[in-house]
Amino acid sequence: MSKIRMLRNTLDRRQLMGGAIAAMALGYAGSALGQSSPNPQKGGSLRVGIAGGGPIDSLDPHSPITPADIARVLNLYDGLGDDNEQAEYRPLLAEEFEVNPSATEWTIRIKQGAEFHNGKTIGADDVAYTIRRIIDPKNPRNAAPVMRSIDPAQIVKLDDRTIRLKLRRPDAALRDAFRILNTGVVPVDFDPKNPVGSGPFKLDQFVPGEQSTFKRFENYHGQAPYVDELVLIDLPDDVARVNALLGGQVHAIEGLPYSQIPVVSANSSFKVLTSKAGSFRPFTMRVDKPPFDDVRVRQALRLLVDREQLVKLAFSGHGRVAYDAYSPNDPCFDTSLVRERDVKEARSLLARAGHSNLQLELATTAAAPGLLEASQIFAEQAREGDVTINVKRLDQGGFFPEYTNWPFAVDYWTHNPYLNQVALGELATSPLNPTRFSDEEFTRLNDLARAELDQNRRCELVHQMQRISFERGGLIIWGYPDTIDAHSAQIGGLEPDLTGWGLNRYKFKKAYFVA
Structure with a gap:
């Protein structure tokens, strides 16, 4: 039996067992939550389980790190x-x-x-x-x-x-x-230890690594929140987050595990919130380090990826196939870029590059759904091209200090407008550029695109940039995952959101209890 089939069977068994356990818990939770109606009510305390968080949690609007940080700053500023x-x-x-x-x-x-x-x-x-x-x-x-x-x-x-x-x-x-989410306006006397913002909620209490409590800001410049209080609870563990929802400790969670989607969808006491987001999950290759400094090696690895299989297994089908291009929701995205799997051509490229029977180490971590599974699946796929990938699994504390130093690793991004994403991750000046990609023609086109006021002409320049990344960049972008969250049927107002951030980009000012 192939490793791919064994992995599929393992995932299926895990889903079945998880679903059976969750079904019993959901039945109990459902009897407690009761029925709901679509009428929005003002008031109440909304409790939300957020992925990530820890002792370095921050309230600085310009330097958020974890999803918990981001959820806080988007409501505070x-x-x-x-x-x-x-x-x-x-x-x-x-x-x-x-x-x-x-x-x-x-x-x-x-x-x-x-x-x-x-x-x-x-x-x-x-x-x-x-x-x-x-x-x-x-x-x-x-x-x-x-x-x-x-x-x-x-x-x-x-x-x-x-x-x-x-x-x-x-x-x-x-x-x-x-x-961009980390550009909240602050007063000239701003003190991050005593933060003052202008968001829909103002800070009440903050315990790093545990929870944050906010009160409705009555003088909010937009429509004031429905709920009186917002409580964000750090729950980095998937099991703990789901259990908190099922047990009634929280009203909503982000990052619903794929195995629980059918069970939660079938229970009227809960709702699954699915967004066809512009997030992407790349493998990163450092173009300044051998063997990835040879473009033929980068092209070969892209040709070895079975993208449909990765989406089916790593995302349990909850996503779309990607062809080495990011920002699919950008108006300038080039939909003509497609790459089919070609193991024979991959072998040929590696042979010409002098890297037949290539051996690689892939650094991976469970920082986002599907990353670990994708690493294992790709390692098995690459064997067909005589490439051996040894998967090095690290916890997040071991992975992120070396984030831009790994020669071959995983990464994850939510949606950004294309030129914003370029500035953040694909220029020599980008602080989050794990591939170290630096291309003179690409940089020149970026400068021209940013200076161009005409949208059509800007899109033409962006298409040239995307073609360069597609042909000689350092990212293997194989899939765009859906964003999957869940909440009690008692909660209304949250909508699908294409940005990729959880729970309607954490816009809890829109959330309300229903009668």
């Missing part, structure tokens, strides 16, 4: 913009973004009357301070790579609600930088 459920830009604190004809200046006007949690009106000084804090060269925050065009010395206050950014170079895509 608002930025100038945001993504809607279709992964499209929508304004939050910004009333208007205006760019000049040469894309060298942006004028930002702030929403009138918006307040911080301490009652202070949000003004131009706060936005200018926030941007400078993010791009501080001595301590650049997570979003700094997508704001490289901004000159901190040329942020000009025009009036109490308006600033003008004079750029170092043209950047027609700069508005998209302010829809």
Whole structure:
């Protein structure tokens, strides 16, 4: 029996056993939760189980690390913009973004009357301070790579609600930088130990590694939340998170294990929230290290991937096949890029590169659903091309300190607009570039695309960039996983969300209890 078949049988047995156990628990939980109606109610305490979290949990809006951090900052702070459920830009604190004809200046006007949690009106000084804090060269925050065009010395206050950014170079895509989740606006006297934001919830209590409690912000500039209180509980373990939902300790969880989807879907006391997101799960190859410094080796490994099988087994079918290109929900995504499996050609490429009977070590971790399974499956697939992949399984504490140093490893991303993703992960200046990909033509096209105001012309440039990554980049992108969450049928308001973040991008201001 092949290892692939053995793995499939193991997964199927695991799903069956897990489903049987969960069914009994669900029956008990269902009797306690009772029936629900679609009428939204105001009030109540919403308890949510979030993946990740630990003693280094943070409330800094510009440096979140884990999903628990991100869930907190998206509810505590608002930025100038945001993504809607279709992964499209929508304004939050910004009333208007205006760019000049040469894309060298942006004028930002702030929403009138918006307040911080301490009652202070949000003004131009706060936005200018926030941007400078993010791009501080001595301590650049997570979003700094997508704001490289901004000159901190040329942020000009025009009036109490308006600033003008004079750029170092043209950047027609700069508005998209302010829809990234770690760009929340903070006051000029911001203290991360005593955080003040302008989001729909204000902080009540915070215990790192355990839970955070928030109260509804009554003076929120948008529609105020329905619930009185939000409690986010760190539950990094899948089993603990599911048990908390089934036992009634929480009303919603992110990251529902694939094995539990049929069981939860069949029980009227719970609902499964599925989003066809733009997340992706690549294998990363360092192009500056042998054997991956030879493009023929990178091409060969891409040809050895059975993408349909990986999606079927690693995602239990809950995802889409990918062909080595990211940001599938971006309006400029090139759908013509397709790569079929070709073991014969892969062997030929490896032989010409002098790497027949290649042996590799793949560093992997359970940081996202399907990563461990995908590593094992790909190792078996590669054997057909006379490639031996030894899977090195690490816990997250052992994997992430060497995140950009592994020669061959796994990775995971949620959706970003294409040019934002490039800035974060595929340029020489990108802080999260585990492949060390650095291509002069690609970089030149990126600069042209960012300067281009015409959408059609920008898409043409993006297509050329995607072709370069497809042909000689360092990412093997084999699948776009669905985002799978679950919540009690007592909860309404949460919708599918294409960004890839859990539970409607943690937009708990929309959640409510139903009668």
